[in-house]
Amino acid sequence: MSTATDTRPAAALLECQTDRATLTEALSTVAVGVPRRPAVPLLGGVLLESRGGHLTLTTTDIDTVVSVRIPDAVNAPGALLVDHVELSKMLGALVKGSRKREADAMPVTLRATVDGHAVLSLGGYTMPLTAYPVEEFPTLPTVPASMAEADRETFTQQARRVLIARGADATLPIFTSVHVQAAPGALTLAATDRFRLAVAEIPATTAATEDRSVMLPAELLSSVLKHCTGDRVRLGVDAASDWAALSCGDLTVLTRTVDAEFPRYERLFPETTASARADRGALAQATVRATAALEASHYTADRDQAGHHLAVTLHPDGRVSVAPVLAEHAETVTAPEHPAEVGGVAESVRVLFGARYLRDALSSLAGDTVTLRLDSPNRPVVFTATDTPGYRHLIMPVRPTS
Template structure:
């Protein structure tokens, strides 16, 4: 435990509880480096205001700031090593009952030589600290342009993230992000990896009459929806085009995956016309999981979706022959296919698509065996487009 470029603390002393401090460190941990040539990026900046403590982290691409209740004895700033402080707080709770550990009073302060100190449960522990001046200047969150229910947002975001391109070096950097478009009274989330496309709509209170779009890194969004908590979410844009996500206690400010990235014009992929049928989701989702497992067992990556009259079936493709395996038929709830159709899909992607649908009855829109198919919830708020696989020439 060391002090770097003392004094690293400007007189701060605060009192809070172990649970609140651990939760704050967990929230900002999404952007903290374990090791870095810039030591300050391994730290969390602690700053006081009248009745709370602000905890911030950044990796230059993203900044996270959260607030927690605290009793401020001496206002000031402190930059402490995140990993070390987290481990110490974890260790202090060992051997105690959960409630006793969570409610444990803790104190953070500067010692006379400028080192950060954590005190709790009779222990006084030094924490590696850095000069607050070495911490990058934090961008300012602008006024929000949309507000919506946090639970609705996280629910819809989880569904579209399935379709995001998660490759470390995607051929199109924009595809590693989720497109967020704000229009009057609505927020739309879109993600694609070129083989599938997920679209989710959320009702929102908006402040602009014109359309606004921002790209949020998919990996960051996945962390945000698991680490943040709240009742309402406000979304805004900074003057430089960065996205801001704000709950009651936390603000996340993020740059796009590539500042020059342009999200593809996905609307042209959506089929027009065609035939729409409806079926019960659960039986077909189970059939998709079975077909995907059988495809894997036979060293295949494909399954075939068969539509005929008022029935639908899913079967694994074995030896590149979509007719090798027979499979049970499931009745359609509505709609009829006049000419039998056979569509070949990537097995895992089709199973994923069905898993993202949440209404008991779902819709399938098709225009042909070799054109995109769209699966959608019955309420129309979520759609998942899948590109079919071409049948190899024999």
């Protein structure tokens, strides 16, 4: 995996102690790095190491490394490699029937024995655990220095918004990745599935004086966000741009970067000729109702969810509506109209969207109002909100069939 020197004290007999809740949470966090079907059994293990009096738990599937530190949990230094699933299940089994608060507070001790086994002590029980040779655990890459750091709450909120636009086709890595660009004073995250694009700019402290970008697996980023609990998020990339690191509090995640070139997306954002500013909640509710009408209608029964379209109509006299699209009965469909600040429109403009895409765009924004900007009904439409600074959500409209 790496040419980094392995300094693990494999021969030392580790003994560590913490409470059950802390150990359970740490195991849940590092589970992100455990392969579902390990090619070899020890890759299903979690490595426990003493580092400066603290306990570090580490898992890897070769492409990803996840580590969590538990402060002041080491009684005797050393290293131990145990089966992750077995340990996790045993922590639940030995307190079964206990109240959660009492179970979480129970002390847990893990120790290595001279014959190479592992022993767990919890709730008056002492149980052996499956252990693997520590020296066979893959040598891990060095964590690269931070290239940027940002406020954790801002980073996680904006990252979740961007992740909405990621694709699901694993054969096209470019659409299942998040583009991360560090520029002086800012981090920019972007994701797309070809039909929509979400971009968020986050204030950041950056080390470099020039732009640097990297592609990260979107599913991994989505999985680790809920485990970020520190005040700051730090991102680093090694010199060859092969490995990227995300650190937050006691969590460190290393992952191989995605070898793909993200689209130059700035050219996709239109020169605005038309715009509408309206109540976000009203449009979101209208979208939900129009989508439900599509699902209830026999005229759309033969379509899958991807074929459900909604029409957003901007009227020059200050109204906007969201209506279900029934192509063969378009003239009979009407929908409630909502007040809006409409500009750049001499006559009504009707834009078609995929129902799910419109719903996701509106839900990704915060605040009372939303603004739509476009230059034509067949060109990308950009959604923004003053209460979601630095975030833009672009959708490619559906071209009318007639």
